[in-house]
Amino acid sequence: MSGYLDSIPHPWNRKQIMAAMTHKFTEVKPSIERTPGGKIWNDLKGLDDTVWIFYTSISELIDEICIFGERSKDPEFWNERNEKTAEHYTREVKRKLYYCTSSLMTLVEVARNFDKRHDTNGVGVKRAEFFTTPGLHDFLQDLRNFSTHWRIAEANWSINYNMKNGTRTVHFQITKEDLFAWRKWTANSKCYIQALNGSVDVYETLTTYKKQAQAYYSWHKGVVIEQNALSLQQYFEYTKIHEGLRQYQKWNMLLSHAKNNTNPYQYLAKFLSRSQIESVLSYPKHSEQQVDALIRAVDMYQICDKNLKAKLMKVFSVSE
Template identity: 30%
Template structure:
């Protein structure tokens, strides 16, 4: 999903970049030819990633549906994808770009009656060497777009469809095996906690034994924003050290014994430990 949505965003971003530079009249200059070629290659890359990741999602969802029974899965697939021409076309496009060739960009620049400027990245049916072998629904989709397929509009529409389906699927999975997933995550957290505790114990014992100043190493563990938050509290106070623990201890490994060792490493005196 991350790669799929990133590819869609990148494609639309590249189209917008071309749109801005085309109307400024700069991108077509001879001295910008290499830049234009790079932009077109980036568009091809985005198409490749979008179509490939879209079909990977199909395969992964199908594999998941064989492991657990999801109520309404078949009906949802049938309604959203089975006879959907845009989906079938993207499936065929994936086969094109993975196994045959990357398609050359075709820019279509126009101005609406109200003066709005529009840039489209089109694929024409005659470019698609495998078109005769396409799925029936993909062929019908091509027939409905004889003047070219606007990939920007297609990708935006398909992204909305896929994200809607994946959101539904995640909820459906949670309703079926949510308890098992939660139990697995709980067990994983427990194992990580057990592993982190002796590791931190070893590090802190070395700090104490070597009389090292732990403040000298905070920037290796905290972000700049976290450093500002920590340093805003009274220096060497229990509140400050407790905040450091809360930030760093992602697994909840710090028990009372380990916390005492942390206080010792930060040289927190007993009276400071009693501060509210």
Template identity: 25%
Template sequence: MDSSGMKFHNRMKSHSFSYNIFSMNLKELNEGLKLIETPQVGLKLMSEENREAGHQAHREINRLFHNFIASAKTLIEHTRIFVDKHYKDTPLHQAYAQKIKSEYAEDELCRFIQDLRNYMLHQGLPHSQMSISFTRGEPDFESTISLETEKLISWSRWSAFSKSFLAKQSKNIKLSDLVTPYGEKINSLYEWLDAKFLKHHSGDLKALEKLQIEYQSLEQEKSNKSSQHDASGAGASA
């Protein structure tokens, strides 16, 4: 239990809670958006006879979106603290810092999601709308929940990266166009980081495996001796 390998396992188990919260929020939000964006479902929810159900569905997506944004920021901070605390001055720490700097720190979508958390903290939930749109000449229609770009731009505290991101958006930003690619970026980062952790602790894990085999062998030996003792005692009684 005091081995480096077991301590690593315990640390990872503790840290996994933050990632699990983010992952489950992402999963639930994606499932909700997929349902809303199913044209037949969206059309039904936005019909007059189902107005209350439509309002409730919209409120639920707002709740899930809030939880998703909040858990994303929590995961980012917990991971930064985790790596700083346990891997400072190691190649793993250097590799993580470089990864964040080169692929995430200046990524416009990532910065926008982080800034959106601050927006929600100080301004409240961003205004969103559930709508149906048709394209002329096309038989199909699209049902979506989206944010209004113009209302977001009016906030004065966006970072330069977020301002650039917003400037490239159309009138409305589909939530799924934010959630899906951001989720993929974060999942990719944590798959990469897990691989780095395993490589960094490969020696510790091998040593732990050896200790576990030795422990199991000792336990089996004790069990065998106990069985032999019980058998000899039974023979003497007979």
């Protein structure tokens, strides 16, 4: 659905955006979001959210393994009355491993759709450059299918002691036997599993992949912003103008309807931070300097004109 602004050639100016708000204010924001820069930025935010969900899933899984490692040091942990404690952590690791592989598949689809819509330069080359562990990406994707169509991967703990170094390490591992019970692994995934020494170490596998993903998606976001800088600049200019006009309307209404006996100081904490309040109160009470300090603190869109300042001076009872 198009709005008033959609029929006007770019670039839009303040006067045109103001006219569109007067025509039908609810259409303005959607029109701005439909600009090329708006589409890119919103798609990038969606990709960022998906990346964050994937990273957070891995972090929560790693935290679970670390908590198990720390608590299992206590002999009481292994008492018969606590026999379900280890099982509880094993289930939590399995559950969170499932979340990791599921969120990865979502990320793969969202990233693929993003690149189709916005034709990001160098994606194929850079993906191969950052994801350097042969078969790891394919394995994690197939592991999601394994858990969805076969069974939840059986991650079991093992505790290793190094008497020479005095170290103790806890691992959650998936055996090759358990994995190969499923017959639908891709060739790259099979090669990855077969190349492992014994079992898949959940911690090491996902830590390695997360580092590679972080490097790739940091590069990806940077190149998208650089490649679309002009469209994004225009989009943010429109949003700044639109938000400034909205703020002007809000403050004009609030100040116009302020009662004569209003104590403005009781509202400072509602709109200002502590440091901003301290800055405002460093000037004489009911002074123009105090009003100017307040304007500097809240007027991030530089909307305050003579009309608004006059109304603010009246609210603060500034003497002529």
